[in-house]
Amino acid sequence: MMFKTHTAREVNESLEGKDIFLAGWVHTLRDLGGKKFIVLRDGTGIVQLVVEKGDQAFHSAQELTQESVVRVKGTVKVDKRAPRGIEVKVSELSILSKAKAPLPLDVSDKVSADIDTRLRERVLDLRRLEMQAVMKIQSAAVKAFRQKLYARGFLEVFTPKIIASATEGGAALFPVIYFGREAFLAQSPQLYKELLAGSVERVFEVAPAWRAEESDTPYHLSEFVSMDVEAAFFDYNDVMELLEDLIKGMLDGVGSECSECLKQLNYELPKFEFPIPRITYRESIEILRKEGEDVKFGDDLSTPYLRVLNKALRKDLYFITDWPSSARPFYTKARSDDPTVSESFDLIYKSLEIVSGSTRNSSREVLEEALKQRGLNPQSFEFFLRWFDYGMPPHAGFGMGLSRVMLMLTGLSSVKDVVAFPRDKKRLTP
Amino acid sequence: MMFKTHTAREVNESLEGKDIFLAGWVHTLRDLGGKKFIVLRDGTGIVQLVVEKGDQAFHSAQELTQESVVRVKGTVKVDKRAPRGIEVKVSELSILSKAKAPLPLDVSDKVSADIDTRLRERVLDLRRLEMQAVMKIQSAAVKAFRQKLYARGFLEVFTPKIIASATEGGAALFPVIYFGREAFLAQSPQLYKELLAGSVERVFEVAPAWRAEESDTPYHLSEFVSMDVEAAFFDYNDVMELLEDLIKGMLDGVGSECSECLKQLNYELPKFEFPIPRITYRESIEILRKEGEDVKFGDDLSTPYLRVLNKALRKDLYFITDWPSSARPFYTKARSDDPTVSESFDLIYKSLEIVSGSTRNSSREVLEEALKQRGLNPQSFEFFLRWFDYGMPPHAGFGMGLSRVMLMLTGLSSVKDVVAFPRDKKRLTP
Structure with a gap:
């Protein structure tokens, strides 16, 4: 059946006087006795509905609760007092799904909730205009990421997620019981994407990856979407x-497609310097020492150090290059002019x-x-190494964490x- | 460094007389004494190189083996005898990676291999022009799938792959050890995509899914890419x-972007009837009985039955609708006019x-x-059911198996x- 003729977003002045069908959720509900104002929300946005006493719809509207799902027929009217300057005078209203009251989370953002409540009530939380904006962005x-890569001749690939052995060594993996045998969830498509570059030259993948992160930080999840090139x-x-x-x-794509969403988040996209400034790891260490940090060559640049660096550089987006070879995984190529550091x-x-990459x-x-x-x-790496006997080209790539870029x-x-549904040590539902 | 100025595909008559750099794999090698013909392959295709005695490059070329990786400098020459009517006269040649001989699999397709050998030697197998064509398609x-969905206001989403409990019941799941607890790999994003449709209205996902398939058939793998709407x-x-x-x-997209690849596969895309013919499950049963099959309402339409149906209908693409309610998962909506069958x-x-869908x-x-x-x-399904108390709209969707569509x-x-790297009961590598 045809549930609706228009989306909330499509309701505009050009439709004035027209009869249309809409369907969506009751975002807010205001009762002025003889009139009910309903803000209807669908996946595209919100629009105001008016139901007047005496209309048949008024009777049905009496029963309405917030987040109930309705289908309405109504006439489009320009009204400067309405949000977006437009409203729909409802003649017919049917309740498709009635929501229980009270809701465990306020979707209309009048009452804010802490992150634990929001994640527990996530299906409602994702209905909030702010979270809808996040999902659209x-x-x-x-x-945008894929479009740029298609244009440069990259193929989208799908690498296996169940693997026989620990690929990069070290990091904590999730074991899978695979037909009675032990296997693991891939922590990255690293080795497979390298092999594919050795087969078809330019590849990318956007797919889940897993790391058994013990720590609870704002930057780690045990399941994440990795954008690999x-x-x-x-x-x-x-x-x-x-x-x-x-x-x-990505900035251009989000900027042009999601200006409303950015407004919803009250956020302006950062304006970065291009080409993105590059400093070497050695230079970073020098800067940090000048800033009074007790750090030496070989140390990891943990978040507190990066905060100091960010401040000292006055750049919000920058490359740190030429990391110590010993600090990077085995597949990272050392510089030929100075093997203590890597490409x-x-x-x-x-x-x-947000991204880590190298020549391999x-x-x-x-x-x-x-x-x-x-x-x-x-x-133990023979499954990977053996292919290097049969013509493996020089190659390079990176992995980008989608949620961090977000x-x-x-x-x-x-x-x-x-x-949408984060996974960490304590969260497996919803 | 800049490895090449042009791709193999870009070498054409307009470049005649120009000096260019190419890099790629030695697809084939022919030695005519005073001349060597090398067919160079990269991710875009092949082009013929000529190395003549007396040139400095000739010396390096002596060492070449099939699938070695080279970088060459050369001059573009039109020559009708060459494949594609063009060749590159090489002045400089460096071997970036020398391949061992003999190869465990012939990449140039002179000797064909069985599927087990091909899967064992998959990285070489994927270099075959046929498999490169498959990857491009x-x-x-x-x-193309995503572009159509973007245009209709669908959001790409990422649902969790590690889940706390068996979602659809029945099918064999892979257990994951999640921080000491038992969890499972999602066999489909079904319940999560429904919840997301209940939050943001229109969603799609292209992501891996897992089923512990015991059987070895040409149509099943234990890890597959599911395209969900x-x-x-x-x-x-x-x-x-x-x-x-x-x-x-998808047919248009592949047809226009991959005409060369289809030629490589010696395949013409099927021309289907649109709108796609629809027959009900009941009609299918009737047709099968007319064709002499011993089948009754409620039976599954297994492959042998579908073969008979395909022949009787003389259609290669068709919908079978209104399946028995009892034969479909619990989230499938029964028809209100006849609850024994479902939407x-x-x-x-x-x-x-290739696709299965329903009203939910x-x-x-x-x-x-x-x-x-x-x-x-x-x-046990409360994690899913509870959201239906808070305004769940009518909704519908489908799951499409990428490899079957392929x-x-x-x-x-x-x-x-x-x-690329299939996973079944006996295959966990490469």
Whole structure:
């Protein structure tokens, strides 16, 4: 059946006097005795409905509760007093689903709730205009990311998520019982995307990945969407240039498609410097020492250090390049002019790493040596290493955390906010 | 560094006389004594290189093996005898990665291999021009699918893949050890996409899903990419119409972007009837009985039956609608005029179900009753049911198996062929 002729957003002055059908949720409800004002919400936005005493619809409207789902027929009327200057005078109203009252969470944002309540009542929370805006921005961001990559000849690929062994070594994996055998959930498509770059040259993937994160921080979840790129005949400089184009594309895409959503969030997209400023890891250490931090070559640049760096640099988006080789995974290529550092980078938004990338090792001997140096057994990586015997091109790539990029695109401060149904140590539902 | 100025595909007559850099794999190698012909392959296609005795490059070329990775500088020359009527006379050649000989699989397709060998040597197998074509068609198909949905106001969403309990009941799930607790891999985003349709109205997702398939068939894998759509204020007829548009979009997208790839596969895209013919399940049973099959209302339409139906109907793409209510999952809505059948459909390509969809139940009471009828305990589904108290709109949707659709778009006959690294009971690597 045809539930509606128009969406809430489509109701505008050009429809004045027309009879239309709408369907959606009762966002708010105001009773003025002889008149009821209903703000109707659907996936596109909100529009005001008016039900007047004496109309048949008035009787049905008596029963209405917030978040009930209704279908209405009505006439479009321009009215400057209404939100958006337009309202719909309802002649017919049917309740498709009546919501219990009181609601466990206020969807119309008159009462704010803490994050634990919001995550518990997430299906209602996602109906809030703010969260709808977040979801739209996310969809637009991923769309823009892919469009730029298609235009540059990248193929979207799908790598396996159940893997036989711990790929990168070290990080905590989730075990899966696979037909009676032990297997694991992929913590990243790293090795598979490298192999695919060795087959079809330029690939990307947007897919879930898992890390058994013990800690409860605003930047970690145990399940996350990883946006991965890998390209043969690229080095880390090529990848950084590509990434600049992708970041620009995502900002432009969100900026043009989601201006209403950004207003809803009361957020303005940041204006970054392009090309994105680059400093080396060594330079970062020097700056930090000048700022009085007790940090030396080889140390990890944890969030507190990045905060100091962000302030000292006065840049909100910057690359830190040439990380110590020992601090990066075995597949990272060392610089030939100074093997203590690697052809690697992190892209930092304020004090948060949002992308990590590098030129990869493309020689079996170098990979074996790098594994040994990290206390890993090359034999356990034979499923990966053997392909390097059959023509593996130089290649480079990166992994980008979607929910972290979303913090940049929404101004929100926790990845739990931007992920529809986040998973962490204590959350497996809803 | 800049590895190349042009891709193999970009080398054409307009570049005649120009010096260019190329990089890629040695697809084939022919030695005519004073001349070597190399067919160079990259992610875009192939181009012929010529190395002549006396040139410095000739010396390096002596060492070459098939699938070695090279970078060359050369001059573009029109030559009718060359493949594509063009070749590159090489002046400089460097070997970036030398491949061992012999290869465990012939990438240039002179010797064909069985599927087990191909899957074992998959990284080489994916370099075959045929498999590159398959990967490109897949990327184009998913792109077209998304574009149609964006245009209709659908949001891309990401639902959780680790879930606390068996969602649909029945099918075999993979257990995950989640911080010491038992959890499962989602067999479909079904319940989450319904909840999201109840929050933001129109959603889609392209993501992995898992079923512990014991059987080894050409149509099942234990890990697969599911293309899911769910929309509030849609019923199954609306969904079928949307699906027609998506199938058209995917055929058009692949047809226009991948004509070379289709040629490579020696495949012509099927020309289907639109709107896609619809027959009811009851009509299917009647046709099958007329064809002499011993089948009755309530029976599953397994592949042998669908083969007979395909032949009798003389249609390669058709909807079977109104399946018995008892044969569909608990969330499927029964027809109000005849509750023994449901508002459901399967889209069949020849004898293969490629999409399954329905109008969903949107009332808690009906859902609880449907669970009980199936021997399931409504209390175990409370995480899902409770949201139906707070305004759940009528909604409908479908799930489409990407690898099955790919059989329609490539003419291949097994999903193991089209998935880069398939997972089944015996395969966890590569």
